[in-house]
Amino acid sequence: MNLDYLATYMELVKLGSFSEVAKRLSISQPAVSFQIRKLERDLGVRLLDRGQKAITMTDAGKRLLRFAEVVTTEEARLRSDLDRLRSEVSGNLAIIASTIPGEVILPPILGEFKALHPAVGVRVDISDSLAAIEGVRGGNYELGFCGVAPQGRDMEYFKVAEDEIVLIVFPEHPLAGRDRVVLPELEGEMLILREERSGTQKNLEALLGKAGVDIRKWSPSLVLGTSQAVVAAVEARIGIAFVSNLAIRKSLALGLVKEIPINGLRLVRSFYCVYRKERAVSRLVTEFIAFVQARASQG
Secondary structure, X not given: OOHHHHHXXXXXXXXXXXXXXXXXXXXXXXXXXHHHHHHHHHHOOOOEEEOOXXXXXXXXXXXXXXXXXXXXXXXXXXXXXXXXXXXXXXXXXXXXXXXXHHHHHHHHHHHHHHHHOOOEEEXXXXXXXXXXXXXXXXXXXXXXXXXXXXXXXXXXXXXXXXXXXXXXXXXXXXXXXXXXXXXXXXXXXXXXXXXXXXXXXXXXXXXXXXXXXXXXXXXXXXXEOOHHHHHHHHHOOOOEEEEEHHHOHHHHHOOOOEEEOEOOEOEEEEEEEEEEOXXXXXXXXXXXXXXXXXXXXXX
C-alpha cells in the first residue's frame, strides 16, 4: 500500500474536495482521483460516496481512515527514531594502550566522551607500546595509545600529549637532598627499568643516547613490567628509576618519592594515538578521533 496515497486520502476526507486537495498537494486533480481509485482497487472496496454536494466515507472508508491515522503517526515516530539514531553516536570501541596513556591520559578523556555519548561502550586493554601498535596493525583494535610513533605507511598517528621522563629516588636515598645531579653519579646505583618493549624505556634509551649515555651498560638493575611497579619499587627503597612524571603525581604529593633534576638534561617525549591508515572506520571511531584531537589541541 502506497503511503503517499494514504496521505492523499486523509487530505480528501479532511478537505472534502478533489480540487482543494490537488491545490494543497501541488498535484493535478486527475492525479488525486487516480490515487483514490488505486486505493479502492487494491483494497477491493469502495471508500467514498461521491455526491453532488459532498463526499462521504463508506464504512470501509472510515476503517481505512483510522488505519491511515495510525500508520501516519507510526511513520512519523519511526522517522524521528531513525533521525535520532543517525545523530546518535553508539557502538563499541576497542582500544589498546601502553601503561601511562591507559592509566593516566585516557580515563579523563573517556569520561568526557562517555558523558557526551552514553550509548558508547569502551574496552581498554593495557600492554606495552609495541603491543599497542601491533594490536592496531593486526586489526584486533581500532585505536592504540602509546609512547612510540609507529613505523610504516600502513599506520596513521597524531600526538595526544607530551610528557617528561624524570629521575626519582626514595626520600632516604643519599641523592634525595640534592637539588640536581649529573648522570655519571648514577652509575653503580640499583637502577629500576621498564622492559625493552616499553615506550618509556625506548624513549629513555634514545634520549640518553643523544647525551652519549648507554643506560643498558649500567648495572646492577631490576626490570619491571609497568610504570606503577617501578614507582612502587622505588617507594620500597629497592633503587632509583627514570619514570614518566605523569606516573608519580600521587607518590610525590604523599612524599613517597623525590624527583631529582639532571643537570643540563630534560627527557621529553610524546604520546600518540595510532590507527590503521586504510581501514574503513566507523562513525564512532571518527567521532572519538576528532574528540581526542580537539582535546589535545587545547593542551
